[in-house]
Amino acid sequence: MSLLQDLAARRAAFEREAPxxxxxxxxxxxxxxxxxxLLDVALSAGQAAPDFTLPDAQGDKVRFADVIAKGxxxxxxxxxxxxxxxxxxxxxYQQALPRIRDxxxxxxxxxxxLPDRSKETAAAGNLAFPVxxxxxxxxxxxxxxxxxxxxxxxxxxxxxxxxxxQINGETRWRLPVPGTFVIGPDGRVxxxxxxxxxxxxxxxxxxxxxxxDLSDERAPEPRPGAAQGERA
Numbered sequence: 189m190s191l192l193q194d195l196a197a198r199r200a201a202f203e204r205e206a207p208x209x210x211x212x213x214x215x216x217x218x219x220x221x222x223x224x225x226l227l228d229v230a231l232s233a234g235q236a237a238p239d240f241t242l243p244d245a246q247g248d249k250v251r252f253a254d255v256i257a258k259g260x261x262x263x264x265x266x267x268x269x270x271x272x273x274x275x276x277x278x279x280x281y282q283q284a285l286p287r288i289r290d291x292x293x294x295x296x297x298x299x300x301x302l303p304d305r306s307k308e309t310a311a312a313g314n315l316a317f318p319v320x321x322x323x324x325x326x327x328x329x330x331x332x333x334x335x336x337x338x339x340x341x342x343x344x345x346x347x348x349x350x351x352x353x354q355i356n357g358e359t360r361w362r363l364p365v366p367g368t369f370v371i372g373p374d375g376r377v378x379x380x381x382x383x384x385x386x387x388x389x390x391x392x393x394x395x396x397x398x399x400x401d402l403s404d405e406r407a408p409e410p411r412p413g414a415a416q417g418e419r420a
Contacts, residue, residue, distance in 0.1 A: 191280035222384035230332040238330040242320040245307040259292040269309030284392035291399040328364035
């Protein structure tokens, strides 16, 4: 199945099996977030992507400027390894990774989890791309994605064993809205996908289409009169 089909199946299972009050609570929280205006301040196409340096799952520092110097970058913000929708997305992106790299791109995944949690997420999904820890949601805030969970949602998460202060290493119950950005070699955003509904994610085929278009634009045109196979 495609990522969108997997996400839809997961959502249907939750709505079928979860208590009705929890389904209503989550739906209401999504609508409140959509009406909050947060999406209006998220990084959008045409804007310059903020630079950052974050630790990966092995504790090594990854600097965005170094990665973008080599080609286009896909930066995706996810909530954490505890989120089943995030795991479906990360695994789908892992499947698309060879094609992303064939088109000259790289993929960076960012969450507010502590580094040990990021390491667990990378291992569980057999992820071969950098999985970075943005403790304190500093970079996510630069991208305009951070929101604070309301008390009733905190209580629901805690009842399900999702204690964000322990997972993320900060006292505040904050998360990034899931967002994916395709960033060109000049550091400007080519595609911005941000959705208040955490159950929706950008299909990898759309990422690949942007990278293909960019690759076609950057390909050198043949010199007039040059024989086939002739080097410039």
